[in-house]
Amino acid sequence: MRDSFARTLHDIGHKTKDVFIVVADISPAGSMAPFRNDFPDRFINVGVAEQSMIGLCAGLALRGCRPFAYTIATFAIYRPFEQVRVDVCYQNLPVTIVGIGGGIAYSTLGGTHHAQEDVAVMSALPNMTVLAPCDAAETAAATWAAVERNGPVYLRLGKAGEPDLTSKAIDPYVFGKIRRLRQGRDICFLSYGPITKMAFDAAEVIEKQSGATVAVTSVHTLKPLDREGIAKVLQEFSTVVVLEEHSPQGGLGGKVKEIAWESGAKCRLATFSLQDEFIHAFGSHAYLQERHGLSIDALTRAVLTPIAR
Amino acid sequence: MANSLTHVETALERCRRYRRRILDISQRGVVLHIAPAFSCLELVDAVYHDLMKRDGPLPDTFVMSKGHGCLTQYIILEDLGVLSEEDMDLYCKPGGKLGSHPDYGVPGVEASTGSLGHGLGIAAGMALADRVRGDNRTVFLVMSDGELQEGSVWEVMMLAPSLGLTNLVAFVDLNDFQSLGRTSETLPNFYPMKAKVEAFGWDCREVDGHDNAAILAAVRGRDRSKPMMVLGRTTKGKGVSYMENVPIWHYRTPSPEEYQQAIREIEGGR
Numbered sequence: 001m002r003d004s005f006a007r008t009l010h011d012i013g014h015k016t017k018d019v020f021i022v023v024a025d026i027s028p029a030g031s032m033a034p035f036r037n038d039f040p041d042r043f044i045n046v047g048v049a050e051q052s053m054i055g056l057c058a059g060l061a062l063r064g065c066r067p068f069a070y071t072i073a074t075f076a077i078y079r080p081f082e083q084v085r086v087d088v089c090y091q092n093l094p095v096t097i098v099g100i101g102g103g104i105a106y107s108t109l110g111g112t113h114h115a116q117e118d119v120a121v122m123s124a125l126p127n128m129t130v131l132a133p134c135d136a137a138e139t140a141a142a143t144w145a146a147v148e149r150n151g152p153v154y155l156r157l158g159k160a161g162e163p164d165l166t167s168k169a170i171d172p173y174v175f176g177k178i179r180r181l182r183q184g185r186d187i188c189f190l191s192y193g194p195i196t197k198m199a200f201d202a203a204e205v206i207e208k209q210s211g212a213t214v215a216v217t218s219v220h221t222l223k224p225l226d227r228e229g230i231a232k233v234l235q236e237f238s239t240v241v242v243l244e245e246h247s248p249q250g251g252l253g254g255k256v257k258e259i260a261w262e263s264g265a266k267c268r269l270a271t272f273s274l275q276d277e278f279i280h281a282f283g284s285h286a287y288l289q290e291r292h293g294l295s296i297d298a299l300t301r302a303v304l305t306p307i308a309r
Numbered sequence: 310m311a312n313s314l315t316h317v318e319t320a321l322e323r324c325r326r327y328r329r330r331i332l333d334i335s336q337r338g339v340v341l342h343i344a345p346a347f348s349c350l351e352l353v354d355a356v357y358h359d360l361m362k363r364d365g366p367l368p369d370t371f372v373m374s375k376g377h378g379c380l381t382q383y384i385i386l387e388d389l390g391v392l393s394e395e396d397m398d399l400y401c402k403p404g405g406k407l408g409s410h411p412d413y414g415v416p417g418v419e420a421s422t423g424s425l426g427h428g429l430g431i432a433a434g435m436a437l438a439d440r441v442r443g444d445n446r447t448v449f450l451v452m453s454d455g456e457l458q459e460g461s462v463w464e465v466m467m468l469a470p471s472l473g474l475t476n477l478v479a480f481v482d483l484n485d486f487q488s489l490g491r492t493s494e495t496l497p498n499f500y501p502m503k504a505k506v507e508a509f510g511w512d513c514r515e516v517d518g519h520d521n522a523a524i525l526a527a528v529r530g531r532d533r534s535k536p537m538m539v540l541g542r543t544t545k546g547k548g549v550s551y552m553e554n555v556p557i558w559h560y561r562t563p564s565p566e567e568y569q570q571a572i573r574e575i576e577g578g579r
Contacts, residue, residue: 041441044472052430052464059434062413062420067434082424083461087431091413091421 001157001194002100004136006031008143009068013039018065019147022046024053026071026100028160050079057095058087066094066147072106073099073115073156077122088152089125095153096146102132102156102193103245104274107285111278115156120250122154123223130223132156134181134196135165138220141173145221149175158194165196166218176221178229184215187303188237190230190256192219195245195294202299210304219252227259234265241303242271245289249276270302320358320521323388324350328548328575330384334400335562341409344546344558346380348518349451349482352541353381355524356449356480357389367446370435372420374428375453375482376410377559382417383407391417426459428452429479433465436474436536451480455487458496463509469536470510477536478528479511482518484545488559502540511538518543548575 006028013019013035020042021035027045036043046053050071057067069076076099077084088095099115106113122130129149133142139157146153166173170180178190182203189199196218203214217233219226234240234256242253253271260269274292281291289295331346353373361369373382383400386392392407392415399405406415410423420431428450436448456462469477483502485492492499506513512534514527518541531537545559546552549571563571 044437046464046468049464049468051426051461052433052468055427055430055461055465056434056437056468058420059431059436060438061434062431063435063438065438080461083427083430086421086424087427 001133001136001139001162002028002160003031004139005098005143005155005157006035008140010035010038012143012147013042016066016147020044020057020060020065020067022053022057022060022067022069024048024050024069024071024075026075050075051083054080054083054095054097055087058083058091058093061093061095062091068096068098070098071100072113073102073118074113077115077118077154081121085125089127092127092151094150096155097153098155098157100157101159103158103195104279104288105159105194105285107288108282110282111280114279116274117247117249118154118156119222119246119252123250125152127151128223129153129221130156131220132192132222133220134191134193134218135162137164137166138173138218142220145175156193162194163197165200173220176224176226178226178233179218179220180215181218182214182216184213186212186214186237187239187241188215188217188233189241189243190217190219190233190252191243192222192252193245195243195289198289198294198296198299199241199243201296202303205296205300206303209300222252225255230256230259231263231265234260234263234267234269237267239268239270239303241299242269243294243299244273245294246273247276248273272299272302317522320351320354323358324354325575327354327381327384327388329572331380332563332568332571332575334380334384334397336565336568337398338401340380340401340562341560342377342380343561343563344552344555345375345378345453345482347547347549347552348484348543348545349375349378349453349480349541350381350547351519351521352451352480352482352524352543353378353385355521356451357385359521359525360478360528361449362447363389367444369447369449370419370432372422372428372432372448372450373411373418374422374432374450375425375456376422378451378453378482379409379411382411386417425453425456426461429462429465429469432477432479433469433472433474436469436477437472439476440472440474447476447478449478449480451482454481454483454485454492454499454502457481457502458499466506466509466511474536475533478531479536479538481538481540482543483515483540484543486545486554486556486559488556490556506538506540511536513538513540515540515542517541519547550574
């Protein structure tokens with residue numbers, strides 16, 4: 001995803017001379033090289049200093065530029081939170097804050113590097129747009145959407161090497177609209193970010209074991225949320241499952257329940273997220289997810305256990 | 310020298326008038342931050358009247374990083390016709406657009422401030438955009454000395470010279486006071502400041518921050534290969550004896566009697 005972001009930004013850099021990338025000593029080194037070589041003035045490394053990264057971006061935006069701030073998600077939004085809130089959101093400036101390693105992708109680096117509640121925190125800010133693409137191609141689309149957006153954006157990315165999930169998508173990427181990636185009629189997964197792959201894998205197992213058909217939908221735009229689209233899914237399917245690599249507070253699960261209540265949904269609705277706990281464990285990404293109850297098995301079992309969840 | 314004296318006299322008279330205007334506004338409601346406004350008045354006055362290029366397609370920029378000093382900026386913007394008398398009448402009142410901290414979008418206000426330690430980063434971003442585009446503009450800002458206790462300021466202190474932001478001129482309103490008392494007593498190692506700023510790669514001058522001629526001499530004589538920081542030694546509440554160096558006047562509004570005395574003292578200083 002980070003390479004796709006860097007390539008897309010390079011393309012955008014050729015189209016507009018107002019695009020800057022401001023990093024805080026973390027950069028997709030190899031893939032950012034073309035941008036850096038072609039636009040040395042517009043690649044800025046502020047050093048290990050995230051507050052100045054965001055402040056600088058706000059100043060650039062006040063001069064009509066389109067800056068992207070880039071570092072690991074936790075450092076991009078938590079350390080300089082007040083700069084994000086005041087300099088960027090309060091002034092409603094077109095600054096895109098790119099957080100890599102959203103969720104618990106940095107599974108061996110410990111809790112300091114886990115962005116478990118980033119969507120909740122960023123969604124709480126007025127004027128903020130929150131984007132969380134699921135693969136490299138969707139990252140490219142989201143990066144374009146961010147630069148076209150005339151206001152603050154939080155772009156939540158994974159790391160590198162995420163599998164393709166969207167080349168056979170039913171729907172095209174449209175900013176602010178949910179997107180059907182896999183067709184089905186009975187059960188529908190709503191997910192965002194790289195964990196959407198787990199929904200695909202669970203869908204296959206569920207189809208084999210039950211005969212039910214399973215759809216997967218990417219909720220790549222978390223704010224503004226496509227409430228109508230989600231209400232339609234809740235009407236259309238007998239079972240809807242929300243899967244997210246995020247704290248249970250303030251993520252997609254709670255919002256879908258809100259929409260279900262407001263739209264009088266009759267479907268069965270299950271939500272899967274990280275637990276409301278820090279993670280003091282190290283291992284593979286899948287291992288950490290499993291410790292918080294997120295695995296293909298867990299999803300499959302829960303969905304196939306009739307009702308009463 | 311006759312011209313120079315005239316210029317200084319003009320600035321003195323203008324600042325006297327500005328202090329009266331702030332005191333007048335203070336009698337229409339609850340007005341915070343009079344003493345911090347009086348403290349930085351000559352610095353902001355010098356920027357607007359003597360240093361800033363205010364016209365043309367690429368005007369200079371002023372950022373009131375010390376947001377709580379914004380009464381000073383408002384009355385100067387009113388004097389320059391950027392804000393109206395009606396705007397000032399509605400200061401901190403329903404339907405008005407001017408509050409105790411400046412809001413981006415108000416004419417003449419280039420950034421929303423009020424939380425300390427944000428202005429320098431924003432100003433650096435503006436100066437960077439200008440440098441990259443080759444635009445001949447200078448970004449001025451005023452910070453408070455208490456503001457320099459925010460770590461975010463020192464991040465940009467490191468960054469601005471590294472980015473070659475020679476088009477950045479920062480003033481510090483060095484009044485030795487913060488909300489709870491004297492800065493030199495609160496944090497004894499905070500001063501001296503000049504050597505610290507220079508060590509970070511800035512051209513730094515320390516001047517009497519109420520002396521128009523000294524302020525102008527420092528900025529006009531600056532080393533244009535570095536960003537500049539002017540440390541303006543000031544008196545918090547300058548011009549009114551009972552406000553000077555008395556912390557409560559960070560917040561208090563003068564009573565009618567106190568107002569009368571303040572006006573007499575400002576006029577007496579003529």
